[in-house]
Amino acid sequence: MSTSSITFNRRAFIRTSSLASGGLLIGFNLFTACKPKAQPPVDISQLNFNDFNAFIKIADNGAVTIFSPNPEIGQGVKTAMPMLIAEELDVAWKNVYVQQGILDTENYSRQLAGGSQSIRLGWEPLRQTGATARQMLVNAAAAKWGVDPSECTTSEGVITNSKGETLGYGEVVREAAVLKVPENVTLKDPKHFKIIGTDAPNVDIDKIITGKPLFGLDYKVEGMVYACVLRPPAFGKILNSYDDAKAKAMPGVLDIIRIGEKAKELAKEGVGNWTVVMGKSDKVVVIAKTTWEAMKAKEAISATWVDDSAMESTEFQDNQLLGLLDGKEFKTLRKDGDIDKAFSQADKILERTYESPFLPHNCMEPMNFFANITDEKIHLVGPVQTPEYAATAVAGMLGRDVKDVHLEMTRMGGGFGRRLYADFVYEVAEIANAIKKPVKLVFSREDDMTAGTYRPAIKYRIKAAIKDGQVTAYHLKEAAIDENMYGLIPNFFPAGAIENYQVDVANYKSNITTGAWRAPYTNFLAFAEQSFFDELAETMEVDRIKLRLDLLDKVKGTVDERIEYSPERMQNVIKVAVDKSGWGKKPEGVFQGFAAYYCHNSHVAEVADVEVEHGLPVVKKITCVVDCGIVVNPLGAINQIEGGVIDGVGHAMYGDLSFMDGKPQSQNYDKYRLIRMGEIPVVESHLIQNDLAPTGLGEPTLPPAGAAVANALKAATGNRFTQQPFSKFPELMKVPTKPLIG
């Protein structure tokens, strides 16, 4: 594998310009550059700076500013992506300023959504951009000196020629600005990286610790009013009537309006039920001078609702999903060999069913968005992970040209997938269009938790055949709500390792809005699969680590292009985890559980240590080994690993949103349990050092955590957890009074 896996046309996304204030501006299109299959425009000469969304400014005093359009949702890409540029530009990181989205161009609206793929996709183009800028500065200096550019070297923003003469970048920016963009630039050998691989603190750290306004909820303009929306109390209900007399008379209330027509049209046009939460119903909106006044007046509205469609309860969902698993209506996503034959010839068969609940995202910053709509402009500001999509949809909804839309992104108080869905942007656009005032839509925590785009409940049934001490068949069935696993997931481990292998999926459509949640599908599939492998090892009476390593051996040298996980890299993280966790060498009273998983192009192995305190098992430590290729910013990477692991443990232990007659049964943190400080394990992180291109890190440490914990709980209690959250089954948490053997 090479460190470069994406080809692109450099000329298509880099243009330079001199600045009136002195200095060089290099514009490039991150959005195009980071899309592996994006086609460059046919006519490059038609490009202007409005087609760019990211810029490097080198002032004539040598100061370097990188304007990053990339939203920060907490995964650290606002720090890591500019590091890639700065590395190849060859400037000192401490002299680089990173700013987000403040360049005042009319069409500054093409930001790239974040996620675990940002660094993987940006790895090549961002370094190419930095290297191109560096080469232009070198070419300008060489021309000034009358020497060949190859005689010049750079270091920390200074160009040196073979005679030892030096020029700072700032001294040649005017000349560089008029040069042609070089076609071929050489990237550094990873051995010579000075910035990549070093610890860089969060670029917003000073603002965060002093409470500067950074987030969507903090955005404010003169004359802005606040909107709170009354939505149906349950999925399946729609608005019948409402009485707002009392609310209208309350202090600060400016107006109460009914919205929904636009959203309904959008839903009818097939934009999808997930985009418009509770989109079938009209909603009542309070417009007030302040947030509190809007929230309070909303409570004073008395509304009646009518039943429009099924009102689902958790019990109904469970029955539907189990019915699907028991049934015969499946779509087959991968089929190797003949599982039926293998099962009929098996010595032993193991079958288990794994069940998970709905989960809300619970971003700490509730959903919110600002809009100001005039005849000239649609100004949208706030936290959303899909700005292009939101801007296009709002323009379509209002019958306006997308060029009228000016969308600015703020830092986001968490994403976890919730802000991929722009329902709150449509809502605020409809409100702003009606009232013609700058307005901020604010979700209360209750609104946020009850009008979500949830991780839906999902059930897996896994069945394996064992013959002559070998796993001869593996059958994975998925029953899900709305959508099934997608992409290459059916080809993850153990695909390729077992001769007879089949993945079947089925779903039913619910009126509860569902969507992506940190590590979609794999967040629970990893739990099912890695719990199953532990049971499989127990059934086969073989070592649980050896079983995994032996199966991975069989994948080596595969020519199956659908298999993108690397058996060698997976074996390596497993072996390192065994070593670092002291696997099998722990003193009496420490119960360990193992899990290994591949997703988001990264390989991860985790070991959970459970100890018994006051008669109950407690997760004390997780050892986490990650191979995500080159680590751009270890300081940020460790934070992601620790957070992902604890998030995985927390949701496996406590995460649970149930429904009764379409109504979410938890509305706030008094009833919805998130992991807290007193419940966290120690997380020991180990990063595999190699020269391979970087891969995802925001998500892949989460999925294996639940399985590692379940496997350790089995060791401690003798009980097998097949359903999440574990806290729902206190009877299984009981530790036998006699110590377990083995």
Added chain:
Amino acid sequence: MPKFEINVNGVSKNVDVAEDTPLLWVLRDHLDLAGTKYGCGIAQCGACTVHLDGKAVRSCSLPIASIAEQKITTIEGLSEKGDHPVQLAWKEVDVPQCGYCQAGQIMTASAFLDHNPNPTSDEIKTAMHGNICRCAAYTRIHRAVEIAATKIG
């Protein structure tokens, strides 16, 4: 509407709001001090934590009428230059991921360390248990409180 005079970060402020208005919204919407965050509105998450006469309180559940002469300190007023030992420790450890809950975490930690400058690991866990960090940056929050304690103690 009634008028209230409150002392925020050492400055006297006059606000004209309903008496049940939570301090959180007075700070955010009336005084433009947006560092104090809204997370749950029912004193369960700690994002809105401020100091009232040096004690950590949940501003989302504190009606303006109950404050009277008590001195309010928000994240903006914790130190003049962002150099309170807790802020410096947060920076040293590079605690935040999304960063949204961190003002509340810092305010809880600073009030706690004022009262207990040499805490044990378990005392830190108990003190910080009421503040949710959805990104689960708890390991670093814990470490930063330990480091801040060494700077104070």
